[in-house]
Amino acid sequence: MIFREDVRWETLKPQEFLARQAACPVVYLPMGLCEPHGHVAPFGLDTIKADWLCDEAAHRFGGIVAPTMNYHVHETGYHAPWLEEVMGGVNPRLGALPPQVVFQTLLYQLRAFRNAGFRGLVLISGHHGAQADLRRVVEAFSDAFGMAHFVRTDPELVAGRFTGDHAGRYELSQLLAIRPDLVDLSRAGRVGTDPLGRFAQNPDVEEASADEGTRILGASLDRIGQAVSALDLPDIPADAFLTLSDVDDLWDRFRVTQGDWVTLSAG
């Protein structure tokens, strides 16, 4: 979901793209996922948070927002018992991909960013859980080819000040601040009567408020702003170009580390 067309790779024309990039060669990658968020909220809540934070951060701190990655890791490893407990199994309305698909895709997305002339990456994921592995992928790329980076999920941005949740007070407060028209708290009670049951809705969802959402989002943006100004952007020759096979080789080296991936581990 695009909130600010003047910072988006999709909606910028070459002149404005190059001017923004020259002023701040940082690219933001919003990552989200369509998954159940209770009866009160749309499936894409994680994506909407990430899109809004990236658009607003680029507007305030400079840089350009890349096309959103709207499929994410779920179902595997430690996610499986969570889904069993909260959903009664894997919900079919879930846009999950296997970790190796997401991580391989991310490597080639980073290649595209690097070849386009970006020297710093801010990756904000609205879906929590795979962040340790996402950082691993980005670090592998950065070690090989150079890219300053900051990779966080939204609850990590406000750790110690607010507590993240799934489809509860924390997440719904943000959506009430960003897109109140997409929230219907009058449906909160359906968890007891609807055939879909709880549908992953958190019991404290009715405590959500736009004011709290505004505070959460403000604190998140402050943290992103600190990170952008702290990025140590590497010097990359203007004619540097990574081929597909450059990244094929890196993926071949990365994929054999999957015994260490959090998203494939049970605990």
Ligand SMILES: [Zn+2]
């Ligand atoms: Zn969520």
